[in-house]
Amino acid sequence: MADGTTQTAVTQFFPGIGPIPYEGPESDNPLAFRHYDKDRVVLGKTMEEHLRPAICFWHTFCWDGFDIFGSGTFPRAWHEGDTPAAAAAKRRAAAFEFFTKMGTPYYCFHDVDVCEASPTPDELSANLAIAVDDLERHQERTGQKLLWGTANLFSHPRYAAGGLTNPDPDVTACALRQVRDCMNATQRLGGENYVLWGGREGYDTLLNTDLKRELDQFGRFLAMIVEHKHKIGFGGTILIEPKPHEPMYHQYDFDTATVYGFLKTYGLENEVQVNIEPNHATLAGHSFAHEVATANAFGIMGSIDINCGNYQNGWDTDQFNVDTRDITLAMYELIKGGGFKTGGFNFDAKVRRQSSDLEDLFYGHVGGLDALAKALLAVEALFAHDRIATNKAERYSGWTGDLGQFLLDETTSLDAAADRVMSDGINGQHSSGRQEYLENIVARSLD
Ligand code: XUL
Numbered sequence: 001m002a003d004g005t006t007q008t009a010v011t012q013f014f015p016g017i018g019p020i021p022y023e024g025p026e027s028d029n030p031l032a033f034r035h036y037d038k039d040r041v042v043l044g045k046t047m048e049e050h051l052r053p054a055i056c057f058w059h060t061f062c063w064d065g066f067d068i069f070g071s072g073t074f075p076r077a078w079h080e081g082d083t084p085a086a087a088a089a090k091r092r093a094a095a096f097e098f099f100t101k102m103g104t105p106y107y108c109f110h111d112v113d114v115c116e117a118s119p120t121p122d123e124l125s126a127n128l129a130i131a132v133d134d135l136e137r138h139q140e141r142t143g144q145k146l147l148w149g150t151a152n153l154f155s156h157p158r159y160a161a162g163g164l165t166n167p168d169p170d171v172t173a174c175a176l177r178q179v180r181d182c183m184n185a186t187q188r189l190g191g192e193n194y195v196l197w198g199g200r201e202g203y204d205t206l207l208n209t210d211l212k213r214e215l216d217q218f219g220r221f222l223a224m225i226v227e228h229k230h231k232i233g234f235g236g237t238i239l240i241e242p243k244p245h246e247p248m249y250h251q252y253d254f255d256t257a258t259v260y261g262f263l264k265t266y267g268l269e270n271e272v273q274v275n276i277e278p279n280h281a282t283l284a285g286h287s288f289a290h291e292v293a294t295a296n297a298f299g300i301m302g303s304i305d306i307n308c309g310n311y312q313n314g315w316d317t318d319q320f321n322v323d324t325r326d327i328t329l330a331m332y333e334l335i336k337g338g339g340f341k342t343g344g345f346n347f348d349a350k351v352r353r354q355s356s357d358l359e360d361l362f363y364g365h366v367g368g369l370d371a372l373a374k375a376l377l378a379v380e381a382l383f384a385h386d387r388i389a390t391n392k393a394e395r396y397s398g399w400t401g402d403l404g405q406f407l408l409d410e411t412t413s414l415d416a417a418a419d420r421v422m423s424d425g426i427n428g429q430h431s432s433g434r435q436e437y438l439e440n441i442v443a444r445s446l447d
């Protein structure tokens, strides 16, 4: 083919590497899994079915290592091509070789990740259509599946003031066209979710921002997107990805609780769920587990972009998360809530700019996936005698008793509640929260 799609499918971009085997905890092979044994059954499902791991296009195949102080550091064969279209075709072929060698089942992309730079809306629609044909061929060839697609409404200069919340309707119309095209593409590729990360849906200063108008716009256009999902019969889940700031000073999808309040305000709480990211939780001043527990509490737990930040400098560094204790605390909440339905763990993580070898891409994903598997095994150990659940049941047991039920009864007034103290001689006493006992149980599950 003129655009190079067929030739590049047979090129080896990672010669001499993979497929990554499972070798068990004793292995010291850096290109083998020590914990992720995809067919191992844990708590009634295979590890692969629980974790539903996905690899993203953007960090691993689009980024060349540039940062605001310096240019790219990664020499990658798939960044070169006779034409921009040929380079994009190479990028897609390299990605599917990597996914296959990792042995993971899913991938994720932004519309702009999978095709060449497209300055106008017409060019993007046309280039995306060609890319989607090629992605479909790669999926058929490799058995890879799409966890989610998303429209990039933050990189093009027109989106400096946002996409769906832009002060100029011309810009918002371009954003809506991108979302329409990308959701249709996601449906065609059998995608299981569609993500909206509001990268620039927010503000840098209130001095030039009509906050109420922008929130109403966001609500209006989210409803329009949901309506389109039903119109085309897309069976996947629409997900909003919370993040408090960066690139904007303030982003409307601040955290899971804020997103729920927004969805409730615009009547979309049964239509849209969240895609939680640990590094974004850190930026919002929350733990990873807090975000998962909050999403479960509101019934909007959708998917996870797994990564971690840097607690010292607080940036969104998108590192591979190998903190098994932190993941275990979140995994416990996730599995307690029933685990993923359409979601999965997408590695929204990148190797450091100095990690320029092809092997480094594998080390990052192998370590990240092993950490998820280890956390899943820790949750299995915790569930064996679920002392966390037993302790919680005991701690709240009063609420199933006579006084608890009386206070919760909708007909009980504040006077009646207060008078029980006098009539029953109640004098509430503190009892231990047993935090250290519980923390030790989690530590032991990781032994
Ligand atoms: C940005 C981020 C994005 C979204 C998709 O912080 O996480 O990569 O996941 O747009």
Ligand code: CO
Pocket: 197, 241, 277, 305, 348
């Ligand atoms: Co993300």
